[in-house]
Amino acid sequence: MNLDSLLPNLGEWLRGTGPESDVVVSTRIRLARNLADLPFATRATNAHKTEVIGRAKDALAKSDAALKLEYVDIPSMPVLDRQFLVERQLISRELAGGLDGPRGVAFDPTETASVMVNEEDHLRLQVLRSGFALDEAWQDIDRLDDALEQRLSYAFHMQFGYLTACPTNVGTGMRASVMLHLPALGLTKQIDKVFRALQKINLAVRGLHGEGSRAFGDLYQISNHVTLGKSEAKILGEIREVIVTILQYERQARNAIMKERRQAEHDRVARAIGTLGSATMITAEETMELLSAVRLGIHLHLLDGIPVTAVNQLFIHTQSAHLQKLAGHNLDGEERNSARAKYLKTKLRELGSHK
Amino acid sequence: MNLDSLLPNLGEWLRGTGPESDVVVSTRIRLARNLADLPFATRATNAHKTEVIGRAKDALAKSDAALKLEYVDIPSMPVLDRQFLVERQLISRELAGGLDGPRGVAFDPTETASVMVNEEDHLRLQVLRSGFALDEAWQDIDRLDDALEQRLSYAFHMQFGYLTACPTNVGTGMRASVMLHLPALGLTKQIDKVFRALQKINLAVRGLHGEGSRAFGDLYQISNHVTLGKSEAKILGEIREVIVTILQYERQARNAIMKERRQAEHDRVARAIGTLGSATMITAEETMELLSAVRLGIHLHLLDGIPVTAVNQLFIHTQSAHLQKLAGHNLDGEERNSARAKYLKTKLRELGSHK
Numbered sequence: 001m002n003l004d005s006l007l008p009n010l011g012e013w014l015r016g017t018g019p020e021s022d023v024v025v026s027t028r029i030r031l032a033r034n035l036a037d038l039p040f041a042t043r044a045t046n047a048h049k050t051e052v053i054g055r056a057k058d059a060l061a062k063s064d065a066a067l068k069l070e071y072v073d074i075p076s077m078p079v080l081d082r083q084f085l086v087e088r089q090l091i092s093r094e095l096a097g098g099l100d101g102p103r104g105v106a107f108d109p110t111e112t113a114s115v116m117v118n119e120e121d122h123l124r125l126q127v128l129r130s131g132f133a134l135d136e137a138w139q140d141i142d143r144l145d146d147a148l149e150q151r152l153s154y155a156f157h158m159q160f161g162y163l164t165a166c167p168t169n170v171g172t173g174m175r176a177s178v179m180l181h182l183p184a185l186g187l188t189k190q191i192d193k194v195f196r197a198l199q200k201i202n203l204a205v206r207g208l209h210g211e212g213s214r215a216f217g218d219l220y221q222i223s224n225h226v227t228l229g230k231s232e233a234k235i236l237g238e239i240r241e242v243i244v245t246i247l248q249y250e251r252q253a254r255n256a257i258m259k260e261r262r263q264a265e266h267d268r269v270a271r272a273i274g275t276l277g278s279a280t281m282i283t284a285e286e287t288m289e290l291l292s293a294v295r296l297g298i299h300l301h302l303l304d305g306i307p308v309t310a311v312n313q314l315f316i317h318t319q320s321a322h323l324q325k326l327a328g329h330n331l332d333g334e335e336r337n338s339a340r341a342k343y344l345k346t347k348l349r350e351l352g353s354h355k
Numbered sequence: 356m357n358l359d360s361l362l363p364n365l366g367e368w369l370r371g372t373g374p375e376s377d378v379v380v381s382t383r384i385r386l387a388r389n390l391a392d393l394p395f396a397t398r399a400t401n402a403h404k405t406e407v408i409g410r411a412k413d414a415l416a417k418s419d420a421a422l423k424l425e426y427v428d429i430p431s432m433p434v435l436d437r438q439f440l441v442e443r444q445l446i447s448r449e450l451a452g453g454l455d456g457p458r459g460v461a462f463d464p465t466e467t468a469s470v471m472v473n474e475e476d477h478l479r480l481q482v483l484r485s486g487f488a489l490d491e492a493w494q495d496i497d498r499l500d501d502a503l504e505q506r507l508s509y510a511f512h513m514q515f516g517y518l519t520a521c522p523t524n525v526g527t528g529m530r531a532s533v534m535l536h537l538p539a540l541g542l543t544k545q546i547d548k549v550f551r552a553l554q555k556i557n558l559a560v561r562g563l564h565g566e567g568s569r570a571f572g573d574l575y576q577i578s579n580h581v582t583l584g585k586s587e588a589k590i591l592g593e594i595r596e597v598i599v600t601i602l603q604y605e606r607q608a609r610n611a612i613m614k615e616r617r618q619a620e621h622d623r624v625a626r627a628i629g630t631l632g633s634a635t636m637i638t639a640e641e642t643m644e645l646l647s648a649v650r651l652g653i654h655l656h657l658l659d660g661i662p663v664t665a666v667n668q669l670f671i672h673t674q675s676a677h678l679q680k681l682a683g684h685n686l687d688g689e690e691r692n693s694a695r696a697k698y699l700k701t702k703l704r705e706l707g708s709h710k
Contacts, residue, residue, distance in 0.1 A: 267635040
């Protein structure tokens, strides 16, 4: 697959549509699966891993549900391309660079489904959906999982369920995570309260790039901790309920901002655009923070003429690897900050002139 | 005098020309004078003050050197107009509002010379010059002083010199002050060191609006403390020497910035313009800070198409009273912040389209 063909697209997770997309950016479900008769990744030799890849590719090629998934090899891929796939949420940072040995990922051109091979587990199936779409994501991934299971023998225990390399994934092997944009809860200083409540009910909160990453741009991933002792349907039901509550909180906070300090918020949003369009050097992190203000401004109807899809394009194209692929060559940190600023200035000028 | 006729002008102190005008904004000398046979202002009745005004007006009208000075009465002047004169550096905050009783000011239409009547002293003569111009300012004020002295009997003591309401002004009654723009010393954290050195040699450092005012926009007034026991020429010579040294420091700091972090400075300046042109609410203080960056950017040749005079116009026209006179009516704090932002956006757009 030529990754460059993906570059102009937003990918599924930033499509900017789907249910509740004023707050919910995307929904993701992943399933951890392992082959029964091969050592788990932590103990597997490269030969074992190559065997896993062979079987996975074969199963993918013969499954109707996986027909459009194309496999790409990671170790032979330039570092920049791996980072590009991380930024598009198609592979994990670990698969990109934290691991050694044979490994890869299969994904479809619409970027909704992917299967990582020889990440922490032999297989990590993933389905991504724009907006709040747990049911649809579940149906898709369940179908993909069933299709692969017809051709692969999964490590499965009658009492424990699916067996996984790390015990925290045993059982369903499922992690459902919902990416939320929560700027108003941040502005009104309620975000910590919300997160403390989530932790009490065993849900995890993480930043854009998963475990340990900071929540830049007011983007938070909320996901289940528990994979054992509950059915997939029950876990999904619990998450759905919590997300609906957080949605209400965020919208209440947005209403409060509009009621109590509309002018100040309008000023903040206008300045964010001003800075994005005038800086000559800017980091990815600051760009995300400012785009968060712009995104909120759009949903609060404080801005005309900038569609959410434009914000999403600025967001993805100013990530480091995307920026370098647009430039056509590698850029060091300072060069990236300059190139990012130039890109933003040009695009915002285009948007301004279309108004 | 119709103050509205001054509104489009920059006034002398912001003319933006004159020697060393990349660092020195303006030079000011004032002389404190009192009439010999009337009680000083602290003990004068309103009748005495009216008498002072009468004599001052008469002397002004009959002096060739003061022919162009026109007297305006302060108590009958709207508060907004008084504030307007403060912003143009023609009268003190005290004359505008801190004092009671009959008082006023005479000044010429080019705003280089003014005589405050019944401020702390009966007369406060002032000459303003754009740039670093101690000699020229001294010649002007000396001529004005001589002309008035021909018609007024000053309180003068053979040993002490000119007598004044406050003992700190006795002697020459002279305060020479130079307004400097020192952004690079601020950015390179050397400004405090410079000021400690100044205090040791008995020079005072103050902000834009005199005693007790904060130094917004990296503007500092440096002036002599001592008025007694030295000739005017000696005091002026000492100040000149110090200013020349500070000029060198500031220029060294500017060179260091260009050598060591040109790109970061360019970014800071570009963002300042971006914020000035995009904010929907902005205070006078923040405006001054941002305009300080723009002013430095011009002198460092980081900016094209914006002349210093345009920055000076933005500076003076975004001061509260100027803004309200431009609007044609009083504005409360929030309205001023909105009107200021609108003015800046419009003017910067005009400047941008002329590029």
